[in-house]
Amino acid sequence: MKPFFEDYCEDNESLVKYRDLLAIGSEFLEEIVRFGNEVIHVCIKKAQGDTRRVHFTLLGLARHQLAYMDSANILLGKGCVEACLPLLRSMLESHLGIAHIVQDKHEDRALAYELVRIKRRLKELRMADKTHTDGKQLEAELASDALVAGILDKMPKDLSARAAVVEAKLADPKFAPILAEWERLKRPAGKSKQKDPEWFSLFGGGNSIRDLAKNLGSISLYAFIYKELSNSTHAATALDSFTEVGGDITQIRQLRHPGGYHKLFRGVFMIFLISFDKLLEFYDKQQQGTFRHHMTASVVPRFHIIFGHMKKHLPAWLSVE
Numbered sequence: 548m549k550p551f552f553e554d555y556c557e558d559n560e561s562l563v564k565y566r567d568l569l570a571i572g573s574e575f576l577e578e579i580v581r582f583g584n585e586v587i588h589v590c591i592k593k594a595q596g597d598t599r600r601v602h603f604t605l606l607g608l609a610r611h612q613l614a615y616m617d618s619a620n621i622l623l624g625k626g627c628v629e630a631c632l633p634l635l636r637s638m639l640e641s642h643l644g645i646a647h648i649v650q651d652k653h654e655d656r657a658l659a660y661e662l663v664r665i666k667r668r669l670k671e672l673r674m675a676d677k678t679h680t681d682g683k684q685l686e687a688e689l690a691s692d693a694l695v696a697g698i699l700d701k702m703p704k705d706l707s708a709r710a711a712v713v714e715a716k717l718a719d720p721k722f723a724p725i726l727a728e729w730e731r732l733k734r735p736a737g738k739s740k741q742k743d744p745e746w747f748s749l750f751g752g753g754n755s756i757r758d759l760a761k762n763l764g765s766i767s768l769y770a771f772i773y774k775e776l777s778n779s780t781h782a783a784t785a786l787d788s789f790t791e792v793g794g795d796i797t798q799i800r801q802l803r804h805p806g807g808y809h810k811l812f813r814g815v816f817m818i819f820l821i822s823f824d825k826l827l828e829f830y831d832k833q834q835q836g837t838f839r840h841h842m843t844a845s846v847v848p849r850f851h852i853i854f855g856h857m858k859k860h861l862p863a864w865l866s867v868e
Contacts, residue, residue, distance in 0.1 A: 548799075549801070550801065550802050551801055551802050551803050552626055552801040552802070552803045552804045552805065553565065553566075553626070553803065554801070555801065565626075568856070568857070568860060568861065569623065569624055569625070569626060569805070570624070571853055571856070572623060572624075572808070572812055572853060572857060573620055573621075573623060573624040575849065575850070575853055576616065576619075576620040576623070576812070576815065576816070577617075577620060579616070579816065579819055579846070580613055580616055580617045580620065583609070583612075583613045583616070583819060583823055584613060586609075586823050586826065586827065586838070587606055587609050587610060587613070587826075589830070589831070589834060590602075590605075590606060590609075590826060590827070590830040590831075591606060593830045593831055594606070594830070599653075599654050599657075600654065600657050600658055600661060600721070601648060601653045601654050601656075601657035603657070603661070604644075604648060604656075604657035604658075604660045604661060605645060605648055605649070605657065605826065605829065608641045608644045608645050608648075609641070609645065609822065609823070609826050611637070611641050612638050612641040612642065612645075612818070612819070612822055615634045615635075615637050615638050615641075616634075616638060616815055616818075616819060618634055619631040619634045619635060619638075619811070619815055620815070622634075623808065623811060623812065625803050626803040626804065626805040626808070627802075627803050628804065628805055628806060628807045628808050628811050629779065629804075631811050631815075632775075632776050632779035632780065632811075633776070633779065633780040635772075635776055635811065635814050635815060635818070636773065636776035636777060636779075636780055638815065638818045638819075638822075639768060639772060639773055639776065639818055640756065641822065642768075642818050642821060642822040642825070643747070643756065643759050643760060643763065643765070643768070644660065644747065645822055645825050645826060646763050646765070646821075646822075646825050647747050647752050647759060647762075647763060648660075648829075649825050649826070649828060649829045650763060651750075651751070652750045652751070653829070655724065655725065655728075655749070655750045656746075656747070656749070656750050656752070658721060658722065658725045659725055659728070659729075659746045659747070659749035659750060660746045660747075662717070662722055662725045662726065662729060662746070662749075663729075663743075663744075663745070663746035663749075664746075665713060665716050665717060666729075666743065667743075668713050669710055669713045669714055670743075672706050672709050672710040672713060673706075673710055675699065675702045675706055676702070676706035676707055676710065677699045677700070677702075678707060679706075679707065679710075682699060682706075685699070686699050725749065728749045728750060729744060729749060732744040732748055732749065747759050756769060756773060757769050760773070772814065787800075787864075788800045800864050804862075804864055805861045805862065806861075806862060806863050806864030807863075807864065808857050808861050809854055809857040809858040809861065812853070812854060812857060813854055816850055820842060823838065824838060824839065
């Protein structure tokens, strides 16, 4: 049995038409990525001379989203719909992060993102260091893992010094209120020690992605999109690859199957729209108006034409649709 969807095109003409169809979608999404990059540079110029850390986090999340959008587009150009789902989930999380920071307490929430990143890096270094309590605990747990026998012995010998450099960053006065909030959530009064809080949990974001989406008035993004994307990310959709009759497998979906392409195409574009609109809300409301006009008058109509074309002409897969 041939592995790829393209292998089953009836003739060369069908193959050319199929590839041309994918190219139309890829050209549109690449144009959007390039436009998003221009928006980021407009925001960078607006931030010149402003030393707040909020710019690093906001623009870092926006750039992250473009990187994943670009990666999804490369996969979609080959018809690889399934592999795009985790990328779309990460794009959605970056959108929720942008919206959370723009909503309120901009600097505190941006610093919370930075602090949690430092905390995680510190934990990674300590877990790899056999001289630290965390490293000793990990070494004991690894004793029964034949795949990584003795791996901690092969780690760099200066991990303790590296950890000290990372930990020193937390002494910066700007992190004082952020650390206090982190400790409040980590060790709530009258309760046992909790797990490390997510960055968005600090300063009112809630304890989960669901809470975050709800606080932003976007629970639909969680209920109808995020949960479905999470199923794929956690390999919970593997059985969708088969059709069966009487307990026998009658068909297996080929690799690079484009079933569901139009929904991924729509999801990627939609998340871009709401994220970069929110970004411009923070940096330049006049540019936000220009962005909305350009999208409404020119880009969105083109999107609907391509979306309809893809939905009509690309084959479906029963379990995906």
